[in-house]
Amino acid sequence: xxxxxxxxxxxxxxxxxxxxLTGWLGAGKTTLLNRILSSxxxxxxxxxxxxxxxxxxxxxxxxxxxEDFVELQNGCVCCTIRGDLVKTLLRLNKPKGWRRKPRAFDxxxxxxxxxxxxxxxxxxxxxxxxxxxxxxxxxxxxxxxxLNTEAALAESAAVxxxxxxDIILLNKVDRAEGNGLDALEKKLGGLNPGAPIFxxxxxxxxxxxxxxSRRQEPNPPPPESTGAPHGDLQALSFRHxxxxxxxxxxxxxxxxxxxLGGELIRWKGFLHLQGRPExxxxxxVYELYSVEAGxxxxxxxxxxxxxxxGRGLDEGTLRRxxxxxxxxx
Numbered sequence: 242x243x244x245x246x247x248x249x250x251x252x253x254x255x256x257x258x259x260x261x262l263t264g265w266l267g268a269g270k271t272t273l274l275n276r277i278l279s280s281x282x283x284x285x286x287x288x289x290x291x292x293x294x295x296x297x298x299x300x301x302x303x304x305x306x307x308e309d310f311v312e313l314q315n316g317c318v319c320c321t322i323r324g325d326l327v328k329t330l331l332r333l334n335k336p337k338g339w340r341r342k343p344r345a346f347d348x349x350x351x352x353x354x355x356x357x358x359x360x361x362x363x364x365x366x367x368x369x370x371x372x373x374x375x376x377x378x379x380x381x382x383x384x385x386x387x388l389n390t391e392a393a394l395a396e397s398a399a400v401x402x403x404x405x406x407d408i409i410l411l412n413k414v415d416r417a418e419g420n421g422l423d424a425l426e427k428k429l430g431g432l433n434p435g436a437p438i439f440x441x442x443x444x445x446x447x448x449x450x451x452x453x454s455r456r457q458e459p460n461p462p463p464p465e466s467t468g469a470p471h472g473d474l475q476a477l478s479f480r481h482x483x484x485x486x487x488x489x490x491x492x493x494x495x496x497x498x499x500x501l502g503g504e505l506i507r508w509k510g511f512l513h514l515q516g517r518p519e520x521x522x523x524x525x526v527y528e529l530y531s532v533e534a535g536x537x538x539x540x541x542x543x544x545x546x547x548x549x550x551g552r553g554l555d556e557g558t559l560r561r562x563x564x565x566x567x568x569x570x
Contacts, residue, residue, distance in 0.1 A: 266355035
């Protein structure tokens, strides 16, 4: 949760950016990881994986091994997550970790196991003070296998992976029937309204699109809609034109986090706050959330656009809570 007030955004955030790569078993995470590491962008990465033997980094990239750290030819380093993720992250920030100066990399890539729920990982970056002070969660990337989407989404963990994502890659589209891809995109969009979806073959995509920060400027939600696109999971979208009172919004969001902590999976969007010339960006996962100042409204009409994704959500209660935040109400 944030402290009272909307945090001023600074373009020179000194923290190390972190991208999390997830997706159900066989979706193509390792293929995408290798594409990022071999990209001509010449970025130096620290790569964290659950088991090094599973990531399939080409032998030609490996230079040497030092305990569970492996230095790569392209200047990156790979290590296994053994036990506590917090300890692994903090170790990366120390010279002894892999015999380099602290922060001798441009960012961190974390590849999760296919069956991992995103909650514990996301909480690490939002709750652990030592981690939050040093590392910034830049993007949550979800790979989806176009051939086995239905089977994967039968698992609640896979559904949550899609629901919390900032960007979704629908992979292996060359093997799936063309007529079914639109239906798959619609289902994924129902699970996570506003998240961009890219069709890929062997995880081939402009790496700049993958690494683009979308947490500061989330895509606006689609027109207001409700429903349960998959099982009991709902995606509720709201648009509200009147300006909102900042203090009322703070109290409302805190109340949502407290009362809906067991029901919310993802909540995000823009807030039109009275007296503020910029968008206020809401980013929330489970009971944790942040609100930061985003870009100026400029020529765009100020409007609040929000998405709540979860189970057992009451549309009427959320709508009334949003309306009660109106300035002057």
